[in-house]
Each structure stands twice: as C-alpha cells, then as structure tokens.
Amino acid sequence: MLLKxxxxxxxxxxxxxxxxxxxxxxxxxxxxxxxxxxxxxxTFKDEGYTARTFDxxxxxxxxxxxxxxxxxxxxxxVSELTRFSREAGDAINMVKKIQKxxxxxxxxxxxxxxxxxxxxxxxxxxxxxxxxxxxxxxKRTSDINGGIYTAKAIKGxxxxxxxxxxxxxxxxxxxxxRLIIDDKEAAIVKYIYDAYLANVPLYVIKxxxxxxxxxxxxxSAVEGILTNPIYFGYQYVKPWKEQAGGLFALAxxxxxxxxxxxxxxxxxxKQPTTEKVIISDDFPLRGVLRCHCGxxxxxxxxxxxxxxxxxxxxxxxxxxxNINSNRAHSQLExxxxxxxxxxxxxxxxxxxxxxxxxxxxxxxxxxxxxHKLELEELECGLHSVESKWIKNQMAHDTYHRWHGEFTEKIxxxxxxxxKLDKDQNEVYFLLQTELDKLSDLKxxxxxxxxxxxxxxxxxxxxSTLYYQNQLYRTTYIMEIFTHNLLTLNEKRLLEMxxxxxxxxxxxxxxxxxxxxxxxxxxxxxxYMLIPALIVGK
Numbered sequence: 001m002l003l004k005x006x007x008x009x010x011x012x013x014x015x016x017x018x019x020x021x022x023x024x025x026x027x028x029x030x031x032x033x034x035x036x037x038x039x040x041x042x043t044f045k046d047e048g049y050t051a052r053t054f055d056x057x058x059x060x061x062x063x064x065x066x067x068x069x070x071x072x073x074x075x076x077x078v079s080e081l082t083r084f085s086r087e088a089g090d091a092i093n094m095v096k097k098i099q100k101x102x103x104x105x106x107x108x109x110x111x112x113x114x115x116x117x118x119x120x121x122x123x124x125x126x127x128x129x130x131x132x133x134x135x136x137x138x139k140r141t142s143d144i145n146g147g148i149y150t151a152k153a154i155k156g157x158x159x160x161x162x163x164x165x166x167x168x169x170x171x172x173x174x175x176x177x178r179l180i181i182d183d184k185e186a187a188i189v190k191y192i193y194d195a196y197l198a199n200v201p202l203y204v205i206k207x208x209x210x211x212x213x214x215x216x217x218x219x220s221a222v223e224g225i226l227t228n229p230i231y232f233g234y235q236y237v238k239p240w241k242e243q244a245g246g247l248f249a250l251a252x253x254x255x256x257x258x259x260x261x262x263x264x265x266x267x268x269x270k271q272p273t274t275e276k277v278i279i280s281d282d283f284p285l286r287g288v289l290r291c292h293c294g295x296x297x298x299x300x301x302x303x304x305x306x307x308x309x310x311x312x313x314x315x316x317x318x319x320x321x322n323i324n325s326n327r328a329h330s331q332l333e334x335x336x337x338x339x340x341x342x343x344x345x346x347x348x349x350x351x352x353x354x355x356x357x358x359x360x361x362x363x364x365x366x367x368x369x370x371h372k373l374e375l376e377e378l379e380c381g382l383h384s385v386e387s388k389w390i391k392n393q394m395a396h397d398t399y400h401r402w403h404g405e406f407t408e409k410i411x412x413x414x415x416x417x418x419k420l421d422k423d424q425n426e427v428y429f430l431l432q433t434e435l436d437k438l439s440d441l442k443x444x445x446x447x448x449x450x451x452x453x454x455x456x457x458x459x460x461x462x463s464t465l466y467y468q469n470q471l472y473r474t475t476y477i478m479e480i481f482t483h484n485l486l487t488l489n490e491k492r493l494l495e496m497x498x499x500x501x502x503x504x505x506x507x508x509x510x511x512x513x514x515x516x517x518x519x520x521x522x523x524x525x526x527y528m529l530i531p532a533l534i535v536g537k
Contacts, residue, residue, distance in 0.1 A: 006075035032109035070102035082133035156251030232262035291315035292468035
C-alpha cells in the first residue's frame with residue numbers, strides 16, 4: 001500500500017487564541033495523519049490573521065506550494081474548515097479549484113472527514129461545515145458588537161484599545177477603566193479650542209501647539225482634537241441592530257472643555273471655509289482689512305528706487321489700493337487712541353452694570369428652572385419611547401426616529417442649562433476686571449499677540465473694515481467706541497459708511513442696556529471683546 005502524503009494548515013486570528021490554539025490544531029491534525037498513515041510533507045502557519053480573506057502570507061505560500069508540488073500531495077489537512085476560511089462562498093470555490101485543478105482534497109481532521117467536491121453528499125456536508133463556521137462567526141461578531149454597545153451607550157464606559165486620547169491618561173482596568181486628565185496635555189487642548197474660536201488660522205494653531213508640546217503627528221491631528229466629543233464628556237457609539245447610535249455621555253468622566261465651547265466649535269467648523277490667509281507680524285492687517293472693492297488686501301514688500309524694500313498692503317486688482325504699511329499702521333493706532341474710553345465713562349458703565357446684576361440674576365434663575373422642567377419632560381418622553389419599544393408597541397423606524405430626536409434635544413437642553421448654570425456674575429466680573437484696559441485701546445492692540453490683534457479688530461468693526469481714498473472706512477463700529485467718531489472723520493482717519501453694500505452683517509448689541517449720559521450701551525457688547533483681550537494669556 002502506497003503511503004499517502006499531505007500538507008497541514010494551522011491558523012489563529014488573535015492573541016487570545018495564540019499558542020494554545022496552534023498547539024491544539026497541531027495535535028488534532030498530527031493525530032489524524034498518523035492514524036490514517038498520511039505523511040506530513042510540510043506545515044503552513046498564519047499567526048494572528050483573520051479567516052475572512054485569503055490575504056495571509058502562509059496561505060499564499062501554501063497555494064503556490066500546491067501549484068508546484070501537487071503531484072506528490074493527496075490531502076490538505078486542517079483541524080476544522082474554519083481554520084481554512086470563514087467565508088463559505090469563497091472557501092468552497094477555492095476547495096473545488098484545488099481538487100479540480102490539482103487533485104488535492106481537503107480534510108477536516110476534527111471531524112475525521114475527507115471531503116470530495118465531486119460527490120454530492122460529501123459536497124453538501126462540506127458546505128454545511130463551512131456554513132456552520134460562518135454562522136458562528138456572525139453570532140460571535142454580533143455578541144461582541146452588542147457587548148460594545150452596552151458598555152458604551154448604557155454603562156458609559158470607555159473601552160477603546162490603543163493609547164488614551166490626547167489630554168488624558170488611562171486609569172484602571174475592565175469596567176473600572178477611566179480616563180483621567182493629563183494637566184499638561186489638557187492645557188494644550190484648551191489652547192486649541194480657544195484659539196480656534198478666536199479665529200486663529202489652523203496652520204498657526206498647529207505651529208503653536210507643537211511649540212507648546214503637542215506630540216500627535218498627522219496633518220489632521222488638530223482637527224481630530226476639535227471634533228472628538230471625548231473632550232466635553234461624550235463618545236460616539238455605532239448603532240447596534242435596532243438600537244440607535246449617536247453621542248452618549250461617559251460615566252465618571254471629567255471633560256476638558258465645556259459643552260458650550262464644544263457646540264460653538266462644531267458650528268464654526270460647519271461654516272464654509274474662507275480664503276486661507278498667511279498671517280505675519282509685518283502685516284497684522286492681512287486677513288482683516290479689505291479693499292473698497294471687497295477683496296482682502298494682501299501684504300508684501302516692494303523694492304524702491306534706491307533698492308530698499310518697503311512693506312505695502314495691496315489689492316489684487318490693479319489700480320486699487322497700494323498702501324504703505326507704516327502709514328496704515330500709524331493711522332490705525334491713532335484711530336484706536338481716539339476710540340479709547342474716557343475713565344469717567346468706564347466708571348459709569350461699571351456702576352450701571354452692578355445695578356443690572358440683581359435683575360439679571362433673578363431672570364436667569366427663572367429661565368434656568370424652566371429649562372430644567374423642559375429637560376425632565378424630554379427625559380420622560382425618551383423613557384416612554386424606550387418603554388413602548390421594549391413592549392413591542394412601536395415599529396423600529398418610528399423608535400429610531402423618536403429616540404434620535406429626543407436624544408439630540410436632551411443634549412442641547414443640557415448645553416443650555418450648563419450655560420445658564422454658570423456663575424451669573426461672569427459677564428459682569430469680566431467687565432469689571434477687563435474694562436479698564438479699554439481706556440488705552442492703542443496699548444491693548446500693540447501689546448497683544450497677532451491673533452489677538454486681529455480678533456480685536458474683527459470684533460470692534462464686525463469684520464467690515466476697509467480702505468479707500470487714504471483712510472479707513474467701515475459700516476459698523478461697536479456703539480461704545482463712537483464717542484469720537486466726528487473727530488475721526490474730521491482728521492481723515494475713519495469714516496462710517498452705513499450706505500455701502502458690502503454683504504456683511506451688522507452685529508447688534510442686544511440684551512440689557514446701560515444708559516450713560518445721552519447714550520445707551522449693551523454690556524453684552526463688551527463681553528464680545530473679552531476673548532480678544534485675554535485669549536492666550
């Protein structure tokens with residue numbers, strides 16, 4: 001009797017199977033081959049590879065080995081067919097090809113079965129084993145995804161592998177695993193959010209973040225920080241079967257940014273991308289100042305007759321603005337000097353702000369209580385939807401729609417409550433501590449960082465500042481800075497042009513107003529200046 005010959009294929013997909021799986025497969029296949037007097041010609045192993053595809057190094061070598069040496073091989077032996085592949089269709093076609101083209105038959109050693117693709121009964125049983133393995137794999141995947149959904153959406157656990165998100169460190173294991181704040185990295189995360197809301201260009205944020213110690217690589221690393229909900233205490237969860245996905249709160253988690261900041265950043269990121277502006281200390285008005293035609297002015301040095309270079313702001317359209325930067329800067333500084341607030345006016349504003357505080361606090365408390373009642377109603381509505389779904393009183397599509405709507409409304413309502421729940425004195429406290437700086441607006445501008453300078457000008461003029469006929473013009477100035485507008489006009493420094501159609505919005509102060517002398521002012525308007533005065537300090 002001629003001795004039969006065979007090759008073996010062993011595989012495991014992950015560390016939890018690892019050595020013991022290979023050891024068992026080696027034992028089962030060796031035992032079958034010894035019992036049936038089949039010589040082991042060679043053994044191929046794929047360690048740590050999934051059976052979902054044939055993109056595995058040793059199975060490729062196995063196929064090549066069969067192609068070259070099939071005349072001396074009778075069997076391809078595996079402990080069970082799932083070691084060969086879990087995708088029934090692809091696997092059956094491959095097994096048929098191996099037997100039809102090379103005469104090699106597959107053996108399931110664990111079942112003690114030699115399969116024959118040319119026999120209908122044997123072919124049926126082989127297909128059944130492949131399908132059972134495929135079914136087990138689908139069930140296992142479903143169980144894993146269900147466990148992940150329960151852990152993340154219901155228990156609020158953070159269970160991801162790999163490193164912790166930047167700004168955090170891992171603590172604990174299993175269900176006790178938590179993310180704790182890394183103070184040094186968290187400070188950089190806060191800078192990224194604050195700078196983005198202060199209109200600092202992304203390329204500058206990335207440069208400054210690296211200088212502060214930001215270590216994450218990749219062109220979109222900063223964008224990833226700005227879009228990761230982990231920083232305000234939530235995580236994205238994929239839907240599972242009929243269970244809705246979306247944002248779910250993390251349990252026992254300390255956020256790095258508040259929900260208001262997070263929402264403002266997401267809204268800003270949805271806005272159309274404006275033209276990219278390269279900011280430079282030599283050209284602080286680039287990206288802020290426009291030509292009378294509406295185009296943003298560029299900035300570049302020009303060579304004079306004597307060979308010396310001078311900086312100019314220029315319009316891309318020939319014949320329009322070509323402004324010496326020294327002249328533009330000195331004009332602007334003189335404008336800011338005249339716009340500075342008199343000390344008497346600052347004192348009056350502080351006094352009147354204090355009088356408004358008690359009224360504001362009482363109104364804020366009423367609104368806060370109303371929002372809390374509305375939140376309770378939304379949470380009751382969500383509970384009712386979930387209860388009807390559990391009792392099979394609601395169709396899946398209806399449940400999915402209502403669950404998503406209630407979840408999103410609850411998240412937004414909590415954001416409103418968080419905003420109102422903050423210290424109601426915050427706006428007025430900042431006004432009291434920062435308002436004195438506005439007695440010397442020129443000094444505020446000169447001593448600010450470049451992003452702060454630009455944010456200050458954007459806020460005061462609502463991004464409507466342009467240049468025409470050797471002077472600055474605008475369609476908007478914050479009301480409090482208009483006390484010397486006539487003087488600015490007479491000195492040919494700045495003119496208000498309310499009739500110019502620029503397509504830019506005009507910001508209103510809104511909210512409570514303070515009367516000082518013959519004019520009224522909105523405390524909210526000053527609050528808009530705070531980021532320009534304190535960001536980056």
